[in-house]
Amino acid sequence: MTTVLGVDEYRDLLSSALPPAQDADTVTPSLSTLFTPDSHRTALHVDTTVVRGGRGVGKTFWYRSLLDDKLRAVAAEEYRIDKLHHITVATGYGAQIQPTLYPGPGELRSLVEEAVRPYDLWNTVLLVALGQPKLMGLQSWRERVDWVRAHPSERDQTIAQADQQAQSQGTTQLILFDALEHLHWDRAQADRLVAGILQLALEMRLGTKNIRFKVFIRPDMFDGALLNFPDASKLTSNSASLQWSRANLYGLFFHYLGNHDSEEAVCFRAMTSGWIEHTEGRHQLPSALRGDEKVQADAFSLIAGPYMGANFRKGITYTWLPNHLMDGVEQVSPRSFLNALVKAVEETRDSYAGHDFPLHHEGIRRGVQSASQTRVAEVREDMPWVHTAIAPLQGQQVPIDSELVISLWGQADLTQRLQREAERVATATRNSGEIRTGPRYADDYRQLIEELILLGVMRRRKDRRIDLPDVYRIAFSIGRKGGVPMVQL
Known part of the structure; x- marks a missing residue:
């Protein structure tokens, strides 16, 4: 086989190696897809309690990876975190319905309606994870919560014994929490449930040596939780964020290309020497391709050409792509990044098959448009109110004065629209069990702007005007002079 990939071979590799546009809940991590960006190391520390990250940045990926013995061992090795080799992992909450480990959607709503204190609920989940035998024979979570409340001394003894046992075995009991946006459709109730988890997490951190929580959570949910218990500020100092630098994003991209099971991937590794084969055929990136932006840019220019057109004035492909996928807090979702590249391959094959490079710059532009649509669809799925709030701004140009935003919202009677939306969501939740x-x-409205800024949907410029990053602006049909064209729907 040739040691240099031709244009068509490169396109075949891109098409087959890059993951399809799927939600994290439908994807199971594997050795070949496990990528360990340096910026995520702190989040994987056993003593890091809170891990913040928006949708598509890897919360569920790491949650599931930590539950898998093989993936956890690889992470421990590559991040040089010895403690990860010596932990016992249990689930405190997640997207998967596992009523033996934590209440399912229906029972959780029932417990909230019965005014069960969140702290008592999560105490019960903790004791189930620690194997309290008297809870195993109880059929409902209501019975379990009542037992825990009625037996506070046995609760404390269970925790102390589990802590001592872990100490004697040289291990740490780690309880994982994910998918907290699905706890309850009512934001106030969701905030109280999250606060209950965080209060207990802090209690375990301060009161035990070997029982730890790791809570994967959206930043807006963490910042909005009712943290009105003693020493709550310590959770902020003991948190980490799942962030992706430009080098991380391209490192992930090259990792997928080099870890695909194909002759093209073997050739790609030969073209970019320095790969190290690790566990069961998993190949680790050369350090330069992983973190040297000059090396990465040169490698990507072989795939997409150096420029987004005839010359550098049109933009450098390496920087243009992530820049136009950045949200309002200057973060790029790796899912959006990869989705844009998947669409770029499709568009190039369909419309620019004779192009000199595997990816055409117009394909990349279409990829950004497609990623924008997907990102907005994800936000609409999680938080329908965001689409309702942005809809009155369609047809406007950004940047835009905040007073004009408020005026447009007033003309659209946004408050009433949001209230109707909340009622519709409540009804849908009761019927389907989906949480929004x-x-x-x-x-x-001024606080609503701040909430959208916190979510990264909006951002405030230095002149105080409101802007929308391209990753949201394009699909919301809001213009910007000289920006990427809006999607024609």
């Missing part, structure tokens, strides 16, 4: 949270400030 609403805004905290439906009747306060």
